[in-house]
Amino acid sequence: MTVLKYIMTGLLCLGGGAVSAAGIFAIITSVGLINRYAKVTNTASHIRLYEDMIMLGAALGNIWLLYEIPVPVGIAGAAVFGLMSGIYVGSFAVCLAETVKAIPVLVRRTRIAGGLGWAVLCIALGKGIGSLVYYLRLYVMN
Template sequence: MFGEIGRIACLETAVGAWQLPWWQTTALGFLGLSAGGVVAAGVFAFLAIIGVFPRLMGKTGTKRILLYETLIILGGILGNVSDLYEIPVRVGGNVALGVFGLASGIFVGCLVMSLAETLKALPVINRRIRLAVGLQYVILSVALGKLVGSLVYFMKGMCM
């Protein structure tokens, strides 16, 4: 029932959780939902801070910002639910796949442009904090940390 990932005991499957006492199952459920909520809030906050949502709202010229925000939240929730429960989508075939790919590409393009604008702000930050040398090393260390973390994640088989 229990496996080991990086010397951390974990359940091999979610089905194994039902073999635990009710209080442990409840605690695991609460912990999982809390952690998921924090991560989701962080992702949405990151996307909002770098300007993806305001950029999309500005480009489309929408007047219904509350509806736009509601649909973004519902999209995140439905995406998580479909990923969690592995719900198959059997509508539209290749046409639906093409539309999804186009929408994903547009979103990634907006994300990249927002990140590029954020990188334009780095020289301003550099002047504000008076970092004379080494900003490129800060950026490089962040990138290398992400690279090493990804390599460890995939090489240790934690992505299953």
């Protein structure tokens, strides 16, 4: 009976991961994040792989959180994870800002003539460093 319970829970997690990945993918697609990554990295022929990895990541993330599987990666692993999380959140925020045309409004209101690239880079770095500090603090406190 216990094996059946684990199998059913795993199937529910995979289903939940697929549903949440679909919602995440809809948001990511609407802001153009995948297209931007594919364009910058010259991997436009692999967009299907991007989609599959988003689905897989959401499903496995649900299983990981449900079963509370420990991942002993140390401080270096936490630092890498924090950095990658920050890069993702920063690029997502920039794509979202471009989608809602927030950057042109900011440029007009602040009358920034140059250095917009530096401002965007600083926003992304700030998000990355913030995620890094957050995850390192979680790791050190636990």
